[in-house]
Amino acid sequence: xxxxxxxxxxxxxxxxxxxxxxxxxxxxxxxxxxxxxxCEIAVEEAVRLKEKGTATxxxxxTIGPKAAQEQLRTAMALGADRSILVETDEAVDSLTAAxxxxxxxxxxxxxxxxxxxxxIDTDNNQTPxxxxxxxxxxxxxxxSKVDVDGxxxxxxxxxxxxxxxIEINLPAVISADLRLNDPRYAKLPNIMKAxxxxxxxxxxxxxxxxxxxxxxxxxxxxxxxxxxxxKVGSVDELVDKLKNEAKVV
Amino acid sequence: xxxxxxxxxxxxxxxxxxxxVVAAAKAIGGDISVLIAGESCQPAAEAAAKLExxxxxxxxxxxxxxxxxxxxxxxxxxxxGKDYTHLLTGATGVGKNVFPRAAALLDVNQISEIxxxxxxxxxxxxIYAGNAIATVQSEDAVKVITVRGTSFDPxxxxxxxxxxTLDKATDAGLSSHVGEELVASDRPELTAAGVVxxxxxxxxxKEGFETIYKLADKLGGxxxxxxxxxxxxxxxxxxxxxxxxxxxxxxxxxxxxxxxxIQHLAGMKDSKVIVAINKDEEAPIFQVADYGLVxxxxxxxxxxxxxx
Numbered sequence: 001x002x003x004x005x006x007x008x009x010x011x012x013x014x015x016x017x018x019x020x021x022x023x024x025x026x027x028x029x030x031x032x033x034x035x036x037x038x039c040e041i042a043v044e045e046a047v048r049l050k051e052k053g054t055a056t057x058x059x060x061x062t063i064g065p066k067a068a069q070e071q072l073r074t075a076m077a078l079g080a081d082r083s084i085l086v087e088t089d090e091a092v093d094s095l096t097a098a099x100x101x102x103x104x105x106x107x108x109x110x111x112x113x114x115x116x117x118x119x120i121d122t123d124n125n126q127t128p129x130x131x132x133x134x135x136x137x138x139x140x141x142x143x144s145k146v147d148v149d150g151x152x153x154x155x156x157x158x159x160x161x162x163x164x165x166i167e168i169n170l171p172a173v174i175s176a177d178l179r180l181n182d183p184r185y186a187k188l189p190n191i192m193k194a195x196x197x198x199x200x201x202x203x204x205x206x207x208x209x210x211x212x213x214x215x216x217x218x219x220x221x222x223x224x225x226x227x228x229x230x231k232v233g234s235v236d237e238l239v240d241k242l243k244n245e246a247k248v249v
Numbered sequence: 250x251x252x253x254x255x256x257x258x259x260x261x262x263x264x265x266x267x268x269x270v271v272a273a274a275k276a277i278g279g280d281i282s283v284l285i286a287g288e289s290c291q292p293a294a295e296a297a298a299k300l301e302x303x304x305x306x307x308x309x310x311x312x313x314x315x316x317x318x319x320x321x322x323x324x325x326x327x328x329x330g331k332d333y334t335h336l337l338t339g340a341t342g343v344g345k346n347v348f349p350r351a352a353a354l355l356d357v358n359q360i361s362e363i364x365x366x367x368x369x370x371x372x373x374x375x376i377y378a379g380n381a382i383a384t385v386q387s388e389d390a391v392k393v394i395t396v397r398g399t400s401f402d403p404x405x406x407x408x409x410x411x412x413x414t415l416d417k418a419t420d421a422g423l424s425s426h427v428g429e430e431l432v433a434s435d436r437p438e439l440t441a442a443g444v445v446x447x448x449x450x451x452x453x454x455k456e457g458f459e460t461i462y463k464l465a466d467k468l469g470g471x472x473x474x475x476x477x478x479x480x481x482x483x484x485x486x487x488x489x490x491x492x493x494x495x496x497x498x499x500x501x502x503x504x505x506x507x508x509x510x511i512q513h514l515a516g517m518k519d520s521k522v523i524v525a526i527n528k529d530e531e532a533p534i535f536q537v538a539d540y541g542l543v544x545x546x547x548x549x550x551x552x553x554x555x556x557x
Binding site for chain 1: 316323351357358359377380385386423428432434444487492539540556557
């Protein structure tokens with residue numbers, strides 16, 4: 001079976017982002033970009049499915065600028081067989097991304113689409129669910145364990161207060177939560193090999209999807225700064241402040 | 250404006266976050282209905298009918314909705330959602346699972362985890378793990394929104410809405426529920442708790458966390474932990490508060506033996522009141538704490554528990 005793994009190029013998780021002075025967005029000039037951490041987990045899970053013999057081919061796909069090729073090369077160094085870049089310099093909202101991915105699903109007919117549960121830039125947590133909705137596939141979101149068995153998969157999901165296990169029909173969209181696996185590091189020989197793996201370049205127009213959004217970002221501001229409060233000298237003083245000043249106990 | 254609040258519930262019980270979501274709906278303004286889709290969910294419906302500001306409670310009681318499976322619930326919302334200007338739910342495990350699928354079926358975007366309502370079509374939401382706040386405006390016919398419950402004060406339960414049966418049943422036949430492993434606890438859920446007591450590396454051991462649990466129980470709160478405490482194996486990883494763990498914003502957050510790494514601060518800095526107890530007076534946690542106490546947590550935490 002084929003596994004499709006959509007990945008996203010985002011600000012590296014170690015970068016402390018700053019808001020631009022004109023409040024139009026965060027400043028992404030000259031900051032380190034990486035593969036979204038949740039997408040790395042998804043790539044790892046897909047590659048493990050191939051290593052187990054469950055999957056026969058792993059295809060990485062990304063929607064983004066030309067530079068997002070780097071993330072596809074990373075995915076291929078980690079074990080993806082080939083990749084597709086849907087190139088656009090515009091900001092693509094979740095619904096548009098899901099529409100493009102739905103077309104790729106139609107073409108490639110994967111049994112599993114394995115994705116990160118959310119990207120750490122927009123923090124939307126939407127695209128996998130939307131893709132499942134648009135294609136009519138079943139969904140196994142926020143997975144911490146995936147067991148594929150023939151035409152079905154058993155998914156252990158992180159829910160509020162614990163774990164839930166569901167059984168879903170394939171084809172399905174599965175989204176990776178933090179504890180699904182520990183992604184490997186790419187080894188140098190694999191990084192070299194990845195340079196020779198096939199990478200197809202497409203545009204949203206090739207899939208008949210127009211990049212436009214009904215969701216506009218009016219401004220982006222830094223969060224309210226929290227200033228240091230006071231030091232109290234004793235537990236008694238703390239109790240007094242909590243009761244009489246903050247009134248929270 | 251007609252708003253449908255999709256309630257988070259456990260059939261026999263309404264989740265407290267629904268009262269916060271109704272508050273967000275009131276901030277938007279308009280007729281507010283609440284949907285309870287579940288199985289044997291009359292008790293949840295009765296609780297929802299008491300929420301102030303709610304005009305009508307719709308009950309879709311069917312086995313297909315018993316375990317809140319996304320495919321079935323989203324199909325229901327895709328069908329009835331067109332009749333509303335806004336669909337709202339809490340940014341809970343169920344809300345995050347179901348709502349984007351429903352939005353796609355309605356061919357609209359979703360506005361995730363709003364923290365403020367500016368107008369009926371404009372909202373504020375955190376991006377980059379709360380390191381920036383975006384103001385977004387939606388031109389979609391139906392605004393599909395998840396709400397961060399802790400950002401809205403819950404409405405009172407002084408209302409008395411009518412309860413109506415919604416005769417719908419959609420079983421997509423795509424998924425089934427196998428089982429659940431819930432952490433058996435009388436403590437509130439971490440992200441919904443009004444009080445959170447967290448421990449860090451300074452707690453030193455699994456046994457040391459008993460002190461943290463006792464204070465949390467005294468305050469009726471939840472227990473959290475820093476990544477360092479989780480990595481050291483003192484507590485299970487679902488207690489982790491931080492950028493890669495749970496984002497919490499309780500009324501009172503007590504950090505004991507936590508130094509205050511950026512990773513951790515991202516998960517708790519929106520708490521209303523922060524108390525830090527740490528031996529090291531240079532610990533960065535003191536820079537965000539409203540009340541800091543430089544002390545050994547093993548002395549200060551039990552003393553605090555005794556005096557509250």
